[in-house]
Amino acid sequence: MQHSSEGDALAGRYELTSSVAVSGARRQWHAVDRTLARDVTAITFPADDPHAEAALDSARRAAGVDDLHLLRILDVGTEDGTSYVVTERVHDAESLVDLLRFQTLPAEEARRIVGEAATGLHTAAARGLHHLMLTPHDIVRSRDGAITVLGVATDGALAGLDDVPPSVASRTDTKDLVRILYAALTGRWPGAAAVPGLPSATGSSGGSASGSDEGSSDRPVPVPAPSTLVTRVPSDLDSLCLEVLVEDGGPRTPGELARLLSPWSAERVHGVGGRDVALADEEELAAAPAPHRGAATRYFDDADRPTRRRDPDETRQHAVGALPADMSVRDPSLVDLEPPAPGLPSGYDEPDRRSSGLALGIVAVLLILTLVVAVYGLRGIGSSGASGATSTKSPTSTTSSAPSSTTTSTVASGTPIKPVSITSYDPDGNGDEHNELARRAIDGDNNTMWVTHIYRTDTFGSLKNGVGLLLDLGSSKQVGSVSINVIGNPTTIEVFVTNKKTIVGGTPIGTLTNGSGEQTVRGTPRTGRYVIVWITHLSQYSGGLYRDQIAEVKVFS
Numbered sequence: 001m002q003h004s005s006e007g008d009a010l011a012g013r014y015e016l017t018s019s020v021a022v023s024g025a026r027r028q029w030h031a032v033d034r035t036l037a038r039d040v041t042a043i044t045f046p047a048d049d050p051h052a053e054a055a056l057d058s059a060r061r062a063a064g065v066d067d068l069h070l071l072r073i074l075d076v077g078t079e080d081g082t083s084y085v086v087t088e089r090v091h092d093a094e095s096l097v098d099l100l101r102f103q104t105l106p107a108e109e110a111r112r113i114v115g116e117a118a119t120g121l122h123t124a125a126a127r128g129l130h131h132l133m134l135t136p137h138d139i140v141r142s143r144d145g146a147i148t149v150l151g152v153a154t155d156g157a158l159a160g161l162d163d164v165p166p167s168v169a170s171r172t173d174t175k176d177l178v179r180i181l182y183a184a185l186t187g188r189w190p191g192a193a194a195v196p197g198l199p200s201a202t203g204s205s206g207g208s209a210s211g212s213d214e215g216s217s218d219r220p221v222p223v224p225a226p227s228t229l230v231t232r233v234p235s236d237l238d239s240l241c242l243e244v245l246v247e248d249g250g251p252r253t254p255g256e257l258a259r260l261l262s263p264w265s266a267e268r269v270h271g272v273g274g275r276d277v278a279l280a281d282e283e284e285l286a287a288a289p290a291p292h293r294g295a296a297t298r299y300f301d302d303a304d305r306p307t308r309r310r311d312p313d314e315t316r317q318h319a320v321g322a323l324p325a326d327m328s329v330r331d332p333s334l335v336d337l338e339p340p341a342p343g344l345p346s347g348y349d350e351p352d353r354r355s356s357g358l359a360l361g362i363v364a365v366l367l368i369l370t371l372v373v374a375v376y377g378l379r380g381i382g383s384s385g386a387s388g389a390t391s392t393k394s395p396t397s398t399t400s401s402a403p404s405s406t407t408t409s410t411v412a413s414g415t416p417i418k419p420v421s422i423t424s425y426d427p428d429g430n431g432d433e434h435n436e437l438a439r440r441a442i443d444g445d446n447n448t449m450w451v452t453h454i455y456r457t458d459t460f461g462s463l464k465n466g467v468g469l470l471l472d473l474g475s476s477k478q479v480g481s482v483s484i485n486v487i488g489n490p491t492t493i494e495v496f497v498t499n500k501k502t503i504v505g506g507t508p509i510g511t512l513t514n515g516s517g518e519q520t521v522r523g524t525p526r527t528g529r530y531v532i533v534w535i536t537h538l539s540q541y542s543g544g545l546y547r548d549q550i551a552e553v554k555v556f557s
Contacts (some may be wrong), residue, residue, distance in 0.1 A: 069120025104273030110184035132156030145268030428464030
């Protein structure tokens with residue numbers, strides 16, 4: 001079987017049905033596992049290839065890596081002069097190149113795709129495995145949004161890169177991931193070597209059809225900032241691309257990159273990406289009043305470009321790496337709107353500060369009136385008999401409802417108590433469970449949220465007993481109920497009222513069991529200065545990953 005062909009069966013089991021791709025002597029096939037009657041993918045190459053043994057060894061080691069972002073290797077072997085690697089088949093999936101064929105991706109979808117890919121490569125690196133040949137062709141998105149990285153370990157080994165030092169290999173994969181992020185944002189490839197299907201960001205045609213050609217993949221290539229090519233690029237992603245690809249700085253490993261990109265959306269982000277800057281400028285010029293035409297301005301600065309908005313949160317402190325101070329984190333629940341805002345004409349100009357203030361004032365008055373009407377309406381409902389049902393519950397019972405991130409399922413009674421401060425509570429870890437995001441849980445905005453780190457199990461990968469939030473009420477106060485708005489899948493949360501910054505020796509006033517949406521924990525009123533929201537079981541975030549997301553915590557007497 002020196003030269004495989006359709007109809008051949010590897011190991012008498014894997015029938016080759018059609019050739020998918022050819023690269024030199026390496027060939028990729030669609031195949032069928034006759035024994036288990038399932039579709040698989042097979043990669044074949046000559047057994048006498050100088051890198052064949054290294055590739056087979058890498059594939060065997062990769063077979064022991066369990067990660068949803070990586071292709072599962074099912075079989076490895078050699079027969080009749082042909083070596084082969086058999087993997088699971090990814091159905092209904094498109095490569096990143098295919099996704100970029102007609103338009104760029106939404107910035108938050110680009111963040112999610114690269115973040116998920118980085119998570120998979122981080123798992124592989126922990127087993128001493130790397131990609132080293134990563135391009136947008138090697139990252140595919142399934143119809144349900146799942147992200148899979150193809151060719152980990154085997155592609156690099158077949159290219160003779162299996163002896164690259166681990167630190168260099170991790171940095172190579174990290175830089176290629178950032179190049180892929182750049183391509184997802186702009187539709188252009190910033191690498192020195194060409195990638196079929198994508199134009200070059202540097203204007204050069206490149207010299208290779210592969211991605212990270214040896215000797216050139218780690219050299220900084222002068223590329224323009226993504227924001228100079230397309231609109232609506234978040235400032236943190238813009239800065240990250242420049243720092244890694246131009247300044248040769250930034251994260252050194254896929255794991256560090258994943259932490260810098262987090263949090264990202266748990267689900268596929270739909271929509272369109274940014275528009276070409278030059279095209280956007282032409283449209284703005286065409287829409288301008290006649291006296292101003294002919295005096296076009298190219299918008300290359302955040303302060304001047306009306307079609308871009310600087311992210312509202314510019315204060316993120318990164319757990320790993322040192323990126324510029326103006327980098328920010330985007331809430332995964334937010335999706336960019338195509339500017340201008342819906343309902344406004346294309347020639348709409350930005351309102352001045354006075355007009356904006358007046359509009360905001362009117363909106364604020366309307367919101368207050370709406371809240372007053374809602375409160376009186378709900379009191380009326382309670383007085384008609386609904387309260388009787390509540391009074392029969394035990395002091396530590398939990399009120400539950402269908403998951404919802406915007407609808408209040410229970411109404412907390414009592415006088416609101418405004419915390420003077422809030423921090424993350426991580427007694428079993430390093431004390432910083434996204435502490436920089438904690439304030440979002442008491443900012444009154446359900447569109448912002450505090451999130452935990454990502455874990456492999458709902459019990460924190462057996463690393464700790466729990467994490468949470470610590471609210472300081474300023475002085476000892478009586479607390480009768482606490483409202484918590486949980487975003488995403490069900491979780492388990494206990495609520496403590498204490499006079500010390502610890503739950504040790506304390507008893508929760510109540511528990512949310514499998515809680516999701518806005519719910520209220522009620523119990524026998526207790527007096528204390530601190531309220532601790534303690535998560536004991538995380539919600540499922542994506543595939544085999546777990547994290548909690550809390551939009552708001554409200555305390556009542």
